[in-house]
Amino acid sequence: IVTERKERCKDDGDDDDNNDDGHVDNVDAALVVKITRCIIFVLVVTMLCKPKVATDISYQTTVKHEDTPIKVDILDTSHQDECQPSCHDVYDADAFVVVYSITDTTTFKVAQDELGRIRSGTTANAPILLLGNKLDFEHVRKVCVLP
Numbered sequence: 001i002v003t004e005r006k007e008r009c010k011d012d013g014d015d016d017d018n019n020d021d022g023h024v025d026n027v028d029a030a031l032v033v034k035i036t037r038c039i040i041f042v043l044v045v046t047m048l049c050k051p052k053v054a055t056d057i058s059y060q061t062t063v064k065h066e067d068t069p070i071k072v073d074i075l076d077t078s079h080q081d082e083c084q085p086s087c088h089d090v091y092d093a094d095a096f097v098v099v100y101s102i103t104d105t106t107t108f109k110v111a112q113d114e115l116g117r118i119r120s121g122t123t124a125n126a127p128i129l130l131l132g133n134k135l136d137f138e139h140v141r142k143v144c145v146l147p
């Protein structure tokens with residue numbers, strides 16, 4: 001923007017007083033620097049605040065334990081193909097719930113992989129609840145249970 005303005009002044013044979021001592025250009029340059037800094041700041045904030053995986057759902061809730069309300073941060077991670085542990089910040093969580101569908105063996109395999117990842121990370125000792133959902137679809141169960 002500054003360069004373009006200088007070129008224009010030169011072409012005009014500009015004898016505008018404002019530009020004689022470069023004062024206006026200095027103001028423009030300072031403005032450009034300020035705007036650039038603002039844009040960079042907004043971009044950095046946006047990148048830091050954005051969930052790593054767009055379909056993740058993050059929320060807070062309160063649960064009662066023996067009449068004591070406890071605030072809980074929930075991160076409901078969406079299964080992503082090729083998702084590596086770095087996709088989520090879940091590996092510093094205090095506890096995990098891994099859910100698979102009893103009607104879909106692939107989800108059980110994914111659940112097994114997740115258990116392995118959790119156990120091999122820094123959260124190796126965190127409690128994990130493994131849940132099979134869709135029990136109402138028992139008649140089409142694909143993930144078998146031992147008798």
Ligand SMILES: Nc1nc2c(ncn2[C@@H]2O[C@H](COP(=O)(O)OP(=O)(O)OP(=O)(O)O)[C@@H](O)[C@H]2O)c(=O)[nH]1
Nearest residue numbers: 055076077078079080099101132133134135136137
């Ligand atoms: N019948 C029945 N449907 C269920 C049950 N649990 C989940 N669903 C349905 O299954 C679908 C997927 O459930 P979600 O909880 O979104 O599964 P998810 O793995 O979190 O899905 P993503 O986050 O999109 O990967 C939804 O339509 C639910 O309503 C269940 O126990 N029984």
